Amino acid sequence: xxxxxxxxxxxxxxxxxxxxxxxxYKTSINNLQWYRxxxxxxxxxxxxxxxxxxxxxxxxLRVTLDTSKKSSSLLITAxxxxxxxxxxxxxxxxxxxxxxxxxxxxxxxxxx
Amino acid sequence: xxxxxxDPRHKITKRGQNVTFRCDPISEHNRLYWYRQxxxxxxxxxxxxQNEAQLEKSRLLSDRFxxxxxxxxxxxxxxxxxxQGDSAMYLCASSSRQxxxxxxxxxxxxxxxx
Numbered sequence: 381x382x383x384x385x386x387x388x389x390x391x392x393x394x395x396x397x398x399x400x401x402x403x404x405y406k407t408s409i410n411n412l413q414w415y416r417x418x419x420x421x422x423x424x425x426x427x428x429x430x431x432x433x434x435x436x437x438x439x440x441l442r443v444t445l446d447t448s449k450k451s452s453s454l455l456i457t458a459x460x461x462x463x464x465x466x467x468x469x470x471x472x473x474x475x476x477x478x479x480x481x482x483x484x485x486x487x488x489x490x491x492x
Numbered sequence: 493x494x495x496x497x498x499d500p501r502h503k504i505t506k507r508g509q510n511v512t513f514r515c516d517p518i519s520e521h522n523r524l525y526w527y528r529q530x531x532x533x534x535x536x537x538x539x540x541x542q543n544e545a546q547l548e549k550s551r552l553l554s555d556r557f558x559x560x561x562x563x564x565x566x567x568x569x570x571x572x573x574x575x576q577g578d579s580a581m582y583l584c585a586s587s588s589r590q591x592x593x594x595x596x597x598x599x600x601x602x603x604x605x606x
Contacts, residue, residue, distance in 0.1 A: 410593075411593070413594065415597075420581075421599055422496070422599045422600050423535070423585075423597040424597070428592070468534045470534075472593050478523065478592070480537065482534030483534050484533055485532075485534050
């Protein structure tokens with residue numbers, strides 16, 4: 381079964397607005413990653429945050445991690461129509477062989 | 493193209509037939525993963541190879557499923573006696589020790605079992 385839960389399941393916004401997606405997980409982790417998937421395609425890595433980090437930025441992306449609440453958030457600022465995709469958080473457990481445990485994803489639609 | 497490649501992209505088969513998928517990872521990556529994704533869900537881990545050794549298998553990988561990575565390069569995933577419940581997207585990913593567990597995914601093989 382999947383570990384993570386994303387919230388919301390779907391998000392619809394206008395270009396230029398910010399999009400925030402949340403992820404919760406259940407067990408101790410080594411790190412947490414966010415991936416993007418365009419319809420019917422493979423996943424693309426966006427950003428990784430380690431368990432000892434609280435916030436990380438990459439371009440228009442900002443990720444936060446709260447290990448006490450076992451949650452993370454992904455903020456996309458100034459969204460573009462090209463950001464339309466599904467976004468998944470994925471966790472990697474300590475001591476494992478780095479397999480990723482994915483949530484069910486947030487489907488983001490950005491309208492021009 | 494130096495990314496992860498999967499073949500075929502689409503496979504339609506009848507129930508009870510055997511199917512085999514191939515994954516070619518990024519050449520310098522020694523770690524290779526298989527995942528399965530059904531509509532509206534995130535990928536679920538199936539199995540993991542480090543070089544040619546299969547180090548972990550999910551309980552999702554029933555005895556009808558077998559994966560190999562004979563020379564530590566490409567990998568194959570075979571499903572025997574396919575069932576309608578096997579219909580899904582099968583994703584392959586690879587990673588290198590240097591990048592930790594950032595995984596690079598192929599475009600996937602979409603299997604439809606009729």
